[in-house]
Amino acid sequence: MLLWLALLALIAIGFRRFLVGYPAPPVGVTALAAREYETARAAAEVIYPKGGPIDASGDTAHVAMHSDRFVGAQTRSNRILMALLFIAVEHATLVFPARGPRGWRRFSSLSPDQQLAYLQGWQQSELAPRRLVFMSLRAILTMGYFADAEVLGALGLRPREILSPVLEVDLLWPAVGQHPETIRFTRADVTGPGTSTPLGPSGSVHRDYR
Amino acid sequence: MSGSVRVFAQYDRDFDEVCDVVVVGSGPGGAVVARELAAAGKDVVLLEEGPPFTPDDFELDGSLSMARTMREGGLRTTRGTSMTTMQANALGGGSLVNSAICVRAPEFTLDGWCDEFELTHSTRADLDPHYQAVEDFLGIGPTPDAVQGPRNLLFRDACDALGYSSEPMPRNVVGCRGSGECFTGCRTRAKKSMDISYVPAAVADGARVYTSVQVQRLLTRGSRVWGVAGQVVRPFTGELLHRFRIQARIVVLAAGCMATPVLLQRSDDFANGSGQVGENLQFHPGVAAMGVFAEETHPQFGATQGYQSLEFVRDGYKLETLWAPPGVFAVRLPGLGLELKKNLAMIPNAAIWDAIATCNRSKGRVRARRRGLDPALTWRLDPKDLTVLVEGLWRLAEMFFAARATRVLPGVHGLPEELCSLDDARRIQTREFRETDFTLAGNHVFSTTRMHGDGRFGVVDEDGRCHETDNLYIADTGVLPRSPSVNPMLTLMAIAHRTSQHIAARL
Numbered sequence: 001m002l003l004w005l006a007l008l009a010l011i012a013i014g015f016r017r018f019l020v021g022y023p024a025p026p027v028g029v030t031a032l033a034a035r036e037y038e039t040a041r042a043a044a045e046v047i048y049p050k051g052g053p054i055d056a057s058g059d060t061a062h063v064a065m066h067s068d069r070f071v072g073a074q075t076r077s078n079r080i081l082m083a084l085l086f087i088a089v090e091h092a093t094l095v096f097p098a099r100g101p102r103g104w105r106r107f108s109s110l111s112p113d114q115q116l117a118y119l120q121g122w123q124q125s126e127l128a129p130r131r132l133v134f135m136s137l138r139a140i141l142t143m144g145y146f147a148d149a150e151v152l153g154a155l156g157l158r159p160r161e162i163l164s165p166v167l168e169v170d171l172l173w174p175a176v177g178q179h180p181e182t183i184r185f186t187r188a189d190v191t192g193p194g195t196s197t198p199l200g201p202s203g204s205v206h207r208d209y210r
Numbered sequence: 211m212s213g214s215v216r217v218f219a220q221y222d223r224d225f226d227e228v229c230d231v232v233v234v235g236s237g238p239g240g241a242v243v244a245r246e247l248a249a250a251g252k253d254v255v256l257l258e259e260g261p262p263f264t265p266d267d268f269e270l271d272g273s274l275s276m277a278r279t280m281r282e283g284g285l286r287t288t289r290g291t292s293m294t295t296m297q298a299n300a301l302g303g304g305s306l307v308n309s310a311i312c313v314r315a316p317e318f319t320l321d322g323w324c325d326e327f328e329l330t331h332s333t334r335a336d337l338d339p340h341y342q343a344v345e346d347f348l349g350i351g352p353t354p355d356a357v358q359g360p361r362n363l364l365f366r367d368a369c370d371a372l373g374y375s376s377e378p379m380p381r382n383v384v385g386c387r388g389s390g391e392c393f394t395g396c397r398t399r400a401k402k403s404m405d406i407s408y409v410p411a412a413v414a415d416g417a418r419v420y421t422s423v424q425v426q427r428l429l430t431r432g433s434r435v436w437g438v439a440g441q442v443v444r445p446f447t448g449e450l451l452h453r454f455r456i457q458a459r460i461v462v463l464a465a466g467c468m469a470t471p472v473l474l475q476r477s478d479d480f481a482n483g484s485g486q487v488g489e490n491l492q493f494h495p496g497v498a499a500m501g502v503f504a505e506e507t508h509p510q511f512g513a514t515q516g517y518q519s520l521e522f523v524r525d526g527y528k529l530e531t532l533w534a535p536p537g538v539f540a541v542r543l544p545g546l547g548l549e550l551k552k553n554l555a556m557i558p559n560a561a562i563w564d565a566i567a568t569c570n571r572s573k574g575r576v577r578a579r580r581r582g583l584d585p586a587l588t589w590r591l592d593p594k595d596l597t598v599l600v601e602g603l604w605r606l607a608e609m610f611f612a613a614r615a616t617r618v619l620p621g622v623h624g625l626p627e628e629l630c631s632l633d634d635a636r637r638i639q640t641r642e643f644r645e646t647d648f649t650l651a652g653n654h655v656f657s658t659t660r661m662h663g664d665g666r667f668g669v670v671d672e673d674g675r676c677h678e679t680d681n682l683y684i685a686d687t688g689v690l691p692r693s694p695s696v697n698p699m700l701t702l703m704a705i706a707h708r709t710s711q712h713i714a715a716r717l
Contacts, residue, residue: 053555073277128646143273146537
């Protein structure tokens, strides 16, 4: 009887720790579960806080939202690995507790200082697999951070507008997923090789990044 | 005569085709074979699992671009020594998303191949006519100074200062504007990737091209192959639909160094009496470092990889410049929080250079997984090859300081996050490293169906024909017996050119 009660208590605690209390993700999130989204959001805000030479933070650069798109574009097996990655970061406080009071709480519930120290522990660990897990998390979030126009703008890295020349080959196939009837060019549109003027900082910024 | 291109939206039922030669894979190997055979008047069908991309399909966001153009979303890694490796899934294969480097293999390397692998006509003199034919077709030439940009020219200055040889990178690019976007697809159309060079030429000569079709097995009878079978695959989702079968007198596998062995293994281990299919997996692992300069380098502009030094090729490594989508390389910058942001803020004044190593001692294998065509990769970096990579990293640091960098960020565990002087950088020479200290990437892959004069030790002969069969050929980097010491694309295309001449002569 006692054993059953202990087991039930364990299940309840596990349920509470792993599944309960996460805020609902914003509308439009399709690939990440609420708990995964919260882990990504919290980690992005710690890795990229507001202020400093690039003002945008993880939140304002919508890093977690980008992570959702990135995960959604992956194969099923990669998605499973990414889900395990988020679980590892969120709950490894049980194995590597953060410094300070109640450092064993899940990552997204720690204070910002604890979160920073906890992630630094992963980044600087002597255990290579632990560093690898952190590198994987940071890769997902960093790619999201650099997808933001404001971040790229702060570093002078916004893509430039390029008018792609129309080649003969453009008469052979349409955009991915489209039927050849949608090819919008005719032989008269073929421009041949375009200008070879080098691109530089003075060029106009790509319309999606203005 | 004009051929055709079929895209995903055109498939509405199962289909069968008959031809002289079916080529599986439209990367640099398969595209050359398809075009040369079509030009020779042969009836050619070219199959490609990925879709054709237009400039409108290029994703400027590096991560989403990877997810769309790369197998396993660009996240493929080896076991053993963990290393990322990317293989493209698109019409044109890797040429769509590589930096277009075309370098002939050095004479000493090809002589070594001949000696060690019992090859009789694969010296540099033997391959030179094939190199020349490909170079002429693609307009391969050195990267002009006008599109180098400061970060490439600083590399040249560093080599000059140290007395190391250097040269503008030879590339299959005509009219480059230095957009630095080679890895996400060339919007200027200057890069002569296979999809806008050899593939349309093959179509013009009558080849029938089927995109978004996944070959799943060879159709065999005894020691002969009589075709291939597979299914239509929906772009980006991998959903498998209608079935197809292509009957051919000759089959050429050019699916890539990882997919080709898996395909043979999935086809009841066909052509594998030697046991060499999927063995001898080799990479060019690379290490990169970021140098920071007092002046702005505008690193986004300039040829993606515009300069190289072959000074140390005989020592087992090659030095070159590099640019990648910033979200990709920024992953390795040190620090977290505001400290990380401080490091990111150095990017406008930065240059990234890398060293790729031949690593002939480090081998692995490719195995089919229980399901699907993605491979299980095991590979381990040999400790002696690790010392070569460390040497390469030291040279990079030496060069950065010779070019008056104010600091170097090596991105290696166990080293300081910033090296602020040449003396500081000498720690690279004195420290003992483990393989796990490095964040390695290895996108040049070869030797899993290697060429060997003796069928007991290799899969194909010098003409690319599988030893155990009469009509199955391989034309991807799997046939390279070991590292070509430099970027492998041009050598593969030269070998594919030779293979196509051999096939044309016998049909």
